[in-house]
Amino acid sequence: MEHKVSQNEDLKSFLKSTFYFNRLSEDDLSKLSEIAMVKKFSKKEHIFAEGDRATGFYLVKDGWIKIYKLSPEGKEMVVHIFGSGEIFGEIVLAGVGEYPAWAQALTETEVIFFEKNLFKSLIGRSPDLCLTLLSAFAFKIKDLLHSLENITLKDAKERLLKFLYHAAKASPERLIKLEIPKSQLALLLGITPETFSRLLKKLEEDGFIKVDGKQIWVNDRVLT
Incomplete structure (x- = not known):
């Protein structure tokens, strides 16, 4: 029991340290940690493939994740690389049924998984959590657009x-x-x-x- 409590506190502490969740109350952090699932992946192991059923999204706890697409000829195009504290796969919250790209661990990686239905239920009961995430995701979109501008211009x-x-x-x-x-x-x-x-x-x-x-x-x- 004490070990589980310690793990929950460690998880809450990490969530609190991230850009996405650092403004949440202790109560919201506790609720969020209760639905979080820690998963580990080996180097080069895939988290999901393009077209897989989109069941939830991920927060990188440790390691590096590559998001990429494949052309019809099999040529790889890296969309983004995510490190500790960054979220990927959150497009599932918009109702997308399948992941639109591949996600692969570039190193030994530990991620936190949030099942989409449990997460939607949680933010439906917590307006503060919902508003916090909307703000954070808006900044993320701005950052991705900036990256696209860098590549093209x-x-x-x-x-x-x-x-x-x-x-x-x-x-x-x-x-x-x-x-x-x-x-x-x-x-x-x-x-x-x-x-x-x-x-x-x-x-x-x-x-x-x-x-x-x-x-x-x-x-x-x-x-x-």
């Missing part, structure tokens, strides 16, 4: 610099730890892995960054 170097800028700002040491393959990050930025590697090398030669394996130190020049 900016060249490859600008997109890479913008990624480095935002990633480095989140680290006091200006250190970016690439926990996902560089090839996947390249696809997310809309460039080929070869171009990605070439641009990294050029930025390092110009003194903007220093690359050491999966770690990138970013010079303050990138942040100005």
